[in-house]
Amino acid sequence: MRKWPLIAVPYLWLLLLFLVPFLIVIKISLSDAALSIPPYTPTLDLAAGWAGLRQFLSELDFENYAFLASDDLYWRAYLSSLQIATVSTVLTLMLGFPIAYGMACAPEEWRPTLMMLVILPFWTSLLIRVYAWMGILSTEGFLNNFLQWLGVIDAPLMILNTQNAVYIGIVYTYLPFMILPIYSALEKLDGSLIEAAEDLGCTRTKAFWLITVPLSRPGIIAGCFLVFIPALGEFVIPSLLGGSETLMIGKVLWEEFFNNRDWPVASAVAVVLLLILIIPIVLFQRNEQKQREAGK
């Protein structure tokens, strides 16, 4: 029983900082926009007692959700976000796995340094790093200058303000989240398993696909979720690098809140985004749990 206070701490934390705010967001999403402070109705009038509460509940409705479904802007934004998050996750995996593999194969005394180098970018603010990419990718940026100097291209490439810039930004930003779990899975891999596979008739390549990849799967899955989940709701990168042509739900959300001041619709967008994210989060949790059980 004495454990109770200790166990209560994380639940209390979640209750106060996730569940209560989330319920408020749901409540706002069921309200109507209004020119007032706060910019929605109804508000709960506790002084009116029971009647006030009933009045309050009767004014809530699902109008905003119906609006989201009817306006294809939102659907396209969700789908485009899913697409961008999926493609970026695949690209991050393709880049992150070889890096993690290289780190796991490196001599043991190098590994802490390599790990440090992977984490190093986090020491600078994300915003500054994204601005730096703007400088690199713009038509007069470093990349175009360099390619023109090499003579590879005649006219500067349009990269900034396209979806490609968003991919570059997301892959760059979230790469450590992919590398670290894969590296930790690969580092635990017993080298004699690869030797055993070779001994039993595998070439090096075959042993890699039959042993290394399946055994690093928990790390791959964890890395993919850690990239996919934040990439889906990403706001800073598409708004700074993607220009007007990139449609992502994080950006739509921001515009609803701050440009349109339509809190109820913005809240509805946020609730739907969370519902979409719950599926991969639940899958991620199950993967983690399976891994823990296998570890026992």
Place this chain on the structure above:
Amino acid sequence: MAVPLFAPWNDPAQKPLIQFKNVTKRFGDFVAIDNQSLDIYTREFFALLGPSGCGKTTMMRMLAGFEQPSEGQILIGGQDMKGVPPNERPVNMMFQSYALFPHLSVYENIAFGLRRMGQPKDQIDARVEEMLRLTRLSKFARRKPHQISGGQRQRVALARSLARAPKLLLLDEPLGALDKKLREETQFELMDIQEKTGTTFVIVTHDQEEAMTVSSRIAVMDEGRIIQVATPSVIYEAPNSVYVADFIGDVTIIEGSVRSVGPVYDIDWAEGQPPLRAASPLALSVGQKCHIAIRPEKVEVHHSRPEDDNALQGRIIDVGYGGNLSTFNIRLANGKFLRAQSFNTERKTKQEFTWEDDVWVSWTDHCAVLLAE
């Protein structure tokens, strides 16, 4: 019916299956194997025995193809193995850690090597079933490696390495992870399986009892060199060096010098003590330094002076009662210690000899092994 003695190494007409020809292996400056040659014959159960770091594992890894010799040649079945990768050698290995694939079931682990050979499915199934029966694992085919016991994992590893019917099976400390009782059982099981399948086994071990029990011949190694290659009984009864005598089994080594030569040597070993006598085929000269190695079970303990040649007086300092036998640590007149063992062939609670008894010890000329320095 008398079974003909298995001793292909004595038959010049036999071709060895494995030949190490002046093999040297260096890791940087460190010489792991120093210009060694060795022949191993078909159907042998050959043990590489030595302390850790003696190079026995390197010998095995060169056979498997995980290491390449720096100099010299390794031939398997007459074919030079230079540049042949592990997956193309007629060799399989059972790893010390077993190296079972954790994501595959017992069945899939055993089938792994067969699948790589591209056999049809029904043939693979039949072979895996056969291996499961051989190692008594049929009930566990669907389990994952972490769901079975250590002894069962050991058998899966064996079944997996045998499934491809290799010409040569390498076993790296195969029983190291098992407890003593299971290890002893498994030793006989290994010998049985080796006989049934007719595969040549090369086992690496640091456990001399294990090597003695299972193998047809033993190579005793030290610091990258093979000190002696012989059958277990020759290694035990006729070691060629103090190192081998000391490494295998229990032994008392007495230093001395030759007083008179002959088929039976007289050896001076202590001031004011009669010389010890030892029969030996060695050619030593008078005054040469030498060692006498005496196994404790060859030493007899008496209450009064016996008639034997090598009779010494001493006092029992320690008694170790081991159930089937008792070991005595006896201090001789010159302060040196000698170990003696006697079998407790009769059932009695009171020991014949005990602490602080003044006793005589003796052994015959043929029981002592004379070793040159």
